[in-house]
Amino acid sequence: DSDGDHSGVCESLRCVKELIAAVDSKVNEQEKKRKLREVHSRTDSKSIMRMKSGQMFAKEDLIRGRKLLHDGLLQLKNSAGRLKDVRALLLSDVLVFLQEKDQKYVFASLDQRSTVISLQNLIVREVANEERGLFLITAGTERPEMVEVLASSKEERNTWRAIIQDTMHFMEKDEDEGVPSETEEDRRQQESRAKEIRGEHTVLCCTELSCTVLY
Template identity: 50%
Template sequence: ISFYKEQIQNNRKLQNLIKDIDQVSLVRRLGIPECFLLVTQRITKYPVLVERIIENTEVDTEDYKYMTKGLELIKDTISQVNSQVCEYEKVARLREIYLRLDPKTPVRLKNGQIFRKEQLMQGNRMLLCEKNVTWKTSSRQKEVLAVLLSDLLIFLQEKDQKFVFASMDTKPPVIEIQRVIVREVANEDKGMYVISACTSAMAEMYEIHASSKEERNTLMTFIRESVESCQEQELYSKLIAKLQHYQNLLQERDELIRQSLTEKQEVFAALYEETMGHKTPHKGLLLRGDAADLQQGETLLNEAIEEVEILQNMLFIRIPSGENEMQGALVRRAQTFQVPSHRKHGDAGETPDRSVGLSQKSSPIKSEHLKKTFFSETEDKLNTNSLLHGSSTSSYFPEKEVHDRVLR
């Protein structure tokens, strides 16, 4: 609009054009600024205009498809605007009730807790509905304002332009909606019963009369929908609590596994130090992974087991045959993961099978090639040392290979 005003003041041709356009009867004496305001303020009139355009457009054309799609988007936008405006108005109304509520009138609920003014705005409580109703008892009746929140039904009474909690026959004016039942009053088109059940106290029944049957039905519908929503939220909260409990248990078991792996690695480190005469160059857990390996847990564990067994066999190659009973075979795999293995043991004088301890499942090509290369080189070195020293028991140990494999 500011740009238009600037141009209309400085541009003589534009002024003459606007004057000529204003004389046309079709424009209804609406100037350009008025059109700008109409665009932003009269969105509810768009469907009528677009529908008229669609009626005068050929069906099997691209313009017809675009206009039809635009009409759907306009209606959807109007619906969203209406819902947002309604929600804003309810938030503003709840804020107004909160400001007008007398802070000196706390009320005790059925479960014994105290409800105060500050709790009205706590959490995600939303105003769903409010109706002027009549609260009746056997002896008297009172005009109150029924305020339905997402989890509470509150009866308020107006005094001196302020709201106070209404009270009749020692019945609490604040009702938790989770365990509420509503029923129609027999032979009363405007009446209904609100029955509040409580696990720690006796149930209370409230007789409420609306101004009309439609008002009563509307209030009953809102209450029932709120009860269902609260019950679903309660079930969801219980489910989340159970899932959190199981997650904590899994984390505890993960921690136990980590501790067990750490202790097992310490045993291997002690064995390495005892055999090699110095500490292992690697510090920390050998098993490492990132988020990309989460779907490859079984494969990673099997490969890690094979790597540990190779290192274990490399360590025991150096142990002399006269010091223990392992001269005929290498150390067997610990049945930690219950993986069956079928090993072949030769006679006492035969060379032990170098594949002992490895999983019989199909392993990756890399591991097979690594094992063949390593053991062939180790046998050659063992034979060479045996010839040089004239002894059947070799003192050679592939220390460099051990370091490379640990550090890798």
């Protein structure tokens, strides 16, 4: 009889824990919706960004069928090595970088590169000589593009990398089963091209450093 009572108590505790987890999840979801609405309301309606695919991304696209999955403050590194503070938004299928201008958000400027990055065919790699850094490489295009971002710590960098990769994984699972996935050869070619880009980036940095020393 006591065994039955103990089993009943355990089942009740399990139900309570599940209920608390469900409530926490719902509260977290509502908080993310509130954050995205707040960012949307503060974004300049005139700001627009061309994605690598050529598609234009505007203010309304932030909330059009998209959910906020993660957000935070990061830094973008431009081709001259200077850092820019940005607010990063990981949405259902894109990663968006915004900067503040006249108390409003606008899509961040980064040389001639897009700061609205599709998660499709995205390659995420750690920066070898910077424990806080990530390379975001847009593959699957004729001219892949690379963006270097820095978090405030190694731990935060790891969190961003994990959440981005998890989101990409879920995107792949959600694709129609009838559509063939990329072949292993396609993936190898993308990885090879990504390594070439990182190599070109390293050579450029070394060249700039040499010039600075000579100067």
